[in-house]
Amino acid sequence: MNPQLLQEIDVLHANICDALADPKRIAMLYALRDGATTVNQLAEMVELPQATVSRHLKILRERRLVQARREGMNVYYSLTNEKVLNALDLLRQVLNENLAHGARLAQVFGA
Numbered sequence: 001m002n003p004q005l006l007q008e009i010d011v012l013h014a015n016i017c018d019a020l021a022d023p024k025r026i027a028m029l030y031a032l033r034d035g036a037t038t039v040n041q042l043a044e045m046v047e048l049p050q051a052t053v054s055r056h057l058k059i060l061r062e063r064r065l066v067q068a069r070r071e072g073m074n075v076y077y078s079l080t081n082e083k084v085l086n087a088l089d090l091l092r093q094v095l096n097e098n099l100a101h102g103a104r105l106a107q108v109f110g111a
Contacts, residue, residue: 016084019063024048025056026088032066033085036076 020026024046031037031045043053057077060066065084069076079085 015063016065019059019065020088022056024052025060028053028056028060029065029079029084029088032077032079033082036069036078038074038076042077 027046028042031042037045039050039053039057042057043050046053057066057068061068061077064080066077067080069078
């Protein structure tokens with residue numbers, strides 16, 4: 001296999017996949033789809049405590065999936081690159097196709 005591809009896969013796993021390993025962080029990324037939001041607003045949107053949201057945002061910031069911007073007393077978080085949502089949408093499509101295939105198999109074999 002191509003050594004450069006293997007290296008890119010290692011970096012991808014360490015940076016992106018690790019950040020997406022928690023469903024709460026994925027929900028937060030989707031919640032930011034409509035624009036910049038404060039921690040408190042985001043906590044309400046994803047129905048999590050503010051401290052939990054702050055902890056997850058730290059990870060997402062470190063992986064450069066979100067960025068922070070201070071305005072007076074507030075810090076607003078936004079997506080760094082919306083392509084991550086496109087990738088997540090594709091993964092959800094694969095999941096749905098796999099689930100549909102499994103359901104068809106269950107019907108055929110009477111499971």
